[in-house]
Amino acid sequence: MRDDALDIPSYEDMLAAHDRIRPHIRCTPVRVSDYLNDLTGASLFFKCENFQEPGAFKVRGAANAVFGLNDEQARRGVATHSSGNHASCLSYAAMRRGIPCNVVMPHTAPQAKKDTVRRYGGQITECEPSTTSREATFAQVQAATGGDFVHPYNDPRVIAGQGTCSREFIEQTDGLDSVVAPIGGGGMVSGCCLTLSTLAPETQIIAAEPEQADDAYRSFKAGHIIADDAPKTVADGLLVPLKERTWHFVSRHVTDILTASEQEIIDAMKLAWKHLRIVVEPSSAVPLATVLKNPDRFAGKRVGIIITGGNVDLDRLPWLGSA
């Protein structure tokens, strides 16, 4: 049932998104580790979205937006502001459709992120690292290009796309007691809510957040959106606040939000690299950190953890003290 005021995506929108994006994404594998199971007393399943070609789940929502455009809009392309995985995933999806993608990024963004966007054909317009500059610059770019604005998470097409991940996950695991996903703006968590509330309503949805950027946790407790100004955490994919569409899902369907400290996140990241032997970015380690921190809650359960991305600066690993 669509919520018309907010344009909230429906389960059918998620199914349509899956059909639309299937040629452009990977059905990512699920990893297990006897070692991590013994350590936690739980049966852990890790959905490896870091294995998407551009290295993050965000290709799902981006591809749904890009391939859902009509031909006329597609000619003008898409546009967004992001200094993270959404920018490269949107560029990647646009490249696959052969349409323009304009991205506004702060000039302070890491060179590696800019390089990835450009590798996928994205056009970067740099701004100052402030909200004012970003919004003004984005308005200019959008006016000049007519590109369709694809918000990193507060967009019904994006949420419907992200929802395809937990659909695969439930099918691959034959059911889970809970799914734990990191929460920043809430795009992936909203996608889980959208899909699981229909497909597996008995599965708990747990969001995992850095203590040092716990605005979703505080929003959840307060019952309304609280946005922080400039949180600082190693989990650099989780800096942004909830918006009205993701709040819609989080406030209705999330069972709980758990938090972890910076050191707990770094320890969990290293543990995942060592025992799953996959490259996981700090944001993606927050769920494992919260599971390790709350053993009584997860022991004996079938727990799905979404590894949201694997884009890391390999020259600056947080446990080596150089990050």
Add this chain to the structure above:
Amino acid sequence: MRDDALDIPSYEDMLAAHDRIRPHIRCTPVRVSDYLNDLTGASLFFKCENFQEPGAFKVRGAANAVFGLNDEQARRGVATHSSGNHASCLSYAAMRRGIPCNVVMPHTAPQAKKDTVRRYGGQITECEPSTTSREATFAQVQAATGGDFVHPYNDPRVIAGQGTCSREFIEQTDGLDSVVAPIGGGGMVSGCCLTLSTLAPETQIIAAEPEQADDAYRSFKAGHIIADDAPKTVADGLLVPLKERTWHFVSRHVTDILTASEQEIIDAMKLAWKHLRIVVEPSSAVPLATVLKNPDRFAGKRVGIIITGGNVDLDRLPWLGSA
């Protein structure tokens, strides 16, 4: 057809091994990367043996040896000398059967390797880091325990077990023009020869070796085994020489042996971490290094690369200059 003089395993031995070990190993997934395909002009398929529970393909041969023992021999357990993945994989297989595993390791072996063997219940006897001390210590241990000696590669049960990897690989990819695997003692390469010479005789078998430990390359050119005394390379899984059973396969079925420099190996390792987002040990990066170095040879081909293992000291990464 079994070669009785050398006790060479047959294709049927490999099939029997697969049935025997299936409950104890993972059918590891195959990763692809559009980026690496564009870079090489080839269609590359990476078989992720680093995703075996103990982190290396060697669990296949070890499990075949352990689970093929009769009950009487099993009570006395198994024994080996190794400071690498074979020691932990044999301990792991023995733990799963609930039998003793004795491992002779030089006292200079990294603490992390000793910890892994002990975690899987392996009993370590330390020796001096010399062949004389290792052989004398091993003879004592074997006399005292009666453990069945499972050589890291020059054992027909081990070679038959390793052969199950390329069987899965061919089935998962619907055929390959060539398979490239690293070569040290030649266990994995011999397994590929055993399996592919029957299952996919048109598939070329290419071995990849560090320039600084190129004894297999020189053996291949000379037509007889050449063993180096103490080669030094970052690819620390590839230091050992061919033996008669692996030479049997290498000399008959390998198409070519290609080599890569230390820097080429490290660059390929970092590239695999970045674009496949998997943790790959240096030895496992040698095949990708040789493919990058010989583009004309592989362009336009379907090339299978065996990622043999992912056990790495995450505090000492070779590209950070701390290894």
